[in-house]
Amino acid sequence: MEATRIPEPSEPRHAIRIVGIWAGLTVICVPLVIFVLGPHIPPGHASQQSSDQHQINVVLTTLATPIVLMVWVYFGYAITVFRQAGETIVDGPPIDGNARIQLTWLSVTSAIVLGLAVYGTIDLFSASAAGAGGGQGPNPLAKPANVGSALEVQVIGQQWLWTFRYPGYGGVETATLALPVNREIAIHVTSLDVAHSFWAYELGVKADAIPGSDNVVYVKPEQIRSFQVRCAELCGLWHGHMNTTGRVLSQPDFGSWIAQQEQQYAAVTKQLPPYSHVYYPSPLRRAP
Amino acid sequence: MTRRLAGIAIALAVLIGLVILYSSEFLTNAPAAVPASVQGGTAHLTLQTVPTYGHAPEPDWVSYLVQDPSGHWHHSTIFKLPAHSLVTVTLYQYDTSSGLRNPFLAQVRGTVDGTATLNGKPFSTASSDEASHTFTVPDLGLSVPLSGISSSAKNPCSAAPCPLSNDHNTITFSFRTPGPGTYRWQCFVPCAAAFIFGNGGPMQTIGWMSGELVVS
Numbered sequence: 001m002e003a004t005r006i007p008e009p010s011e012p013r014h015a016i017r018i019v020g021i022w023a024g025l026t027v028i029c030v031p032l033v034i035f036v037l038g039p040h041i042p043p044g045h046a047s048q049q050s051s052d053q054h055q056i057n058v059v060l061t062t063l064a065t066p067i068v069l070m071v072w073v074y075f076g077y078a079i080t081v082f083r084q085a086g087e088t089i090v091d092g093p094p095i096d097g098n099a100r101i102q103l104t105w106l107s108v109t110s111a112i113v114l115g116l117a118v119y120g121t122i123d124l125f126s127a128s129a130a131g132a133g134g135g136q137g138p139n140p141l142a143k144p145a146n147v148g149s150a151l152e153v154q155v156i157g158q159q160w161l162w163t164f165r166y167p168g169y170g171g172v173e174t175a176t177l178a179l180p181v182n183r184e185i186a187i188h189v190t191s192l193d194v195a196h197s198f199w200a201y202e203l204g205v206k207a208d209a210i211p212g213s214d215n216v217v218y219v220k221p222e223q224i225r226s227f228q229v230r231c232a233e234l235c236g237l238w239h240g241h242m243n244t245t246g247r248v249l250s251q252p253d254f255g256s257w258i259a260q261q262e263q264q265y266a267a268v269t270k271q272l273p274p275y276s277h278v279y280y281p282s283p284l285r286r287a288p
Numbered sequence: 289m290t291r292r293l294a295g296i297a298i299a300l301a302v303l304i305g306l307v308i309l310y311s312s313e314f315l316t317n318a319p320a321a322v323p324a325s326v327q328g329g330t331a332h333l334t335l336q337t338v339p340t341y342g343h344a345p346e347p348d349w350v351s352y353l354v355q356d357p358s359g360h361w362h363h364s365t366i367f368k369l370p371a372h373s374l375v376t377v378t379l380y381q382y383d384t385s386s387g388l389r390n391p392f393l394a395q396v397r398g399t400v401d402g403t404a405t406l407n408g409k410p411f412s413t414a415s416s417d418e419a420s421h422t423f424t425v426p427d428l429g430l431s432v433p434l435s436g437i438s439s440s441a442k443n444p445c446s447a448a449p450c451p452l453s454n455d456h457n458t459i460t461f462s463f464r465t466p467g468p469g470t471y472r473w474q475c476f477v478p479c480a481a482a483f484i485f486g487n488g489g490p491m492q493t494i495g496w497m498s499g500e501l502v503v504s
Contacts, residue, residue, distance in 0.1 A: 238474060
């Protein structure tokens with residue numbers, strides 16, 4: 001007697017479904033990320049360095065979008081389609097290795113990670129990005145081409161105030177930071193007491209302010225505008241108030257401003273110590 | 289098993305309660321705001337700086353004090369001021385010199401005419417080494433160095449509030465308040481005795497060498 005064969009219900013091709021949904025969403029979302037979200041991704045275009053960082057952030061976000069979508073689509077599909085109906089919990093079919101899928105997965109992820117590493121490394125050492133990596137001390141690896149003609153500005157942190165010194169203008173120290181537009185700036189960052197961190201995020205500049213240390217960052221402002229200066233290192237009671245507003249001025253306006261600062265602070269400039277990249281201020285400790 | 293779970297739940301509840309109590313105490317433990325006296329649209333703020341507070345909880349700490357409109361001294365560094373007003377400050381300074389860590393702050397900034405007076409004499413720049421304290425409001429661009437009394441003063445003050453019969457310097461200046469808001473002020477001389485860098489203790493605690501201007 002011939003056995004009767006009961007046909008199994010046909011299983012949909014889940015992989016093709018998932019890839020199809022993912023591809024459709026990717027085609028929609030990637031342009032949205034580039035053209036709608038992209039222009040709003042910080043830090044903007046206030047300087048050569050911030051433009052470079054903005055471009056990197058847009059590239060990374062764009063590359064991450066299909067990956068995130070794949071994870072979300074798979075989760076959504078699995079939760080919706082693979083949900084166990086009824087009360088009985090039944091194990092699914094055993095999964096066997098699939099060499100083609102594993103090879104594809106390893107190849108794609110390796111290419112993405114290694115590609116980003118190469119891209120980031122090249123960009124880190126490029127002249128346009130010099131300035132982003134403050135914290136390498138007085139002789140950073142990446143320097144702009146015209147470093148010799150850069151305007152030197154010193155940023156001095158102390159609990160809880162930023163002040164700024166201009167060695168090219170008699171070593172005058174100011175309570176506000178102003179920079180000329182379209183000129184390379186060499187920012188030397190140090191501290192008089194504890195560790196602070198100078199962060200002008202709209203300019204794409206961040207460097208630790210460490211007592212006895214000279215951290216150099218470079219920036220070339222490209223827009224006449226104001227920018228925020230914050231402390232990015234928890235430094236005590238008034239850390240949250242250790243901020244100020246800096247300004248990028250036209251060359252003539254900067255000339256007028258620095259001349260006015262030299263005049264206003266002429267008397268106290270005589271009391272300042274000679275300009276130095278680091279200071280060892282006293283008193284370190286007040287006697288009881 | 290049930291007893292053990294109940295014990296754990298009770299211990300957890302007690303622990304959470306203690307954390308909430310500690311946090312509440314920390315967040316609400318600020319000195320009271322003291323109003324300046326206002327006459328004819330001008331606010332008058334009278335302050336004193338003392339080398340040692342002389343009382344619990346920290347008798348050895350340096351501190352500011354403020355006088356209320358009735359003339360009583362309060363151990364507070366939160367001052368209420370009217371907005372868009374002229375404020376005249378009289379500051380009795382009883383402490384000796386410590387010296388500024390950053391001599392830039394020896395310059396008077398942000399006062400009405402760019403000057404202050406020390407014992408009746410106008411000045412725009414003090415000696416950095418002779419500074420005992422500063423009264424500085426960074427957001428307003430206001431900073432006035434306060435010169436210390438001689439270290440060989442014969443009649444120094446040892447406990448607040450200090451009477452005018454003790455050796456002191458009198459510093460006066462005026463400034464204008466902006467719109468309503470809360471503005472941080474602090475002393476920029478590392479004046480916290482016995483603390484490394486001079487910036488611990490009273491420099492890190494509201495109510496001693498820093499506080500707020502509550503402008504309304």
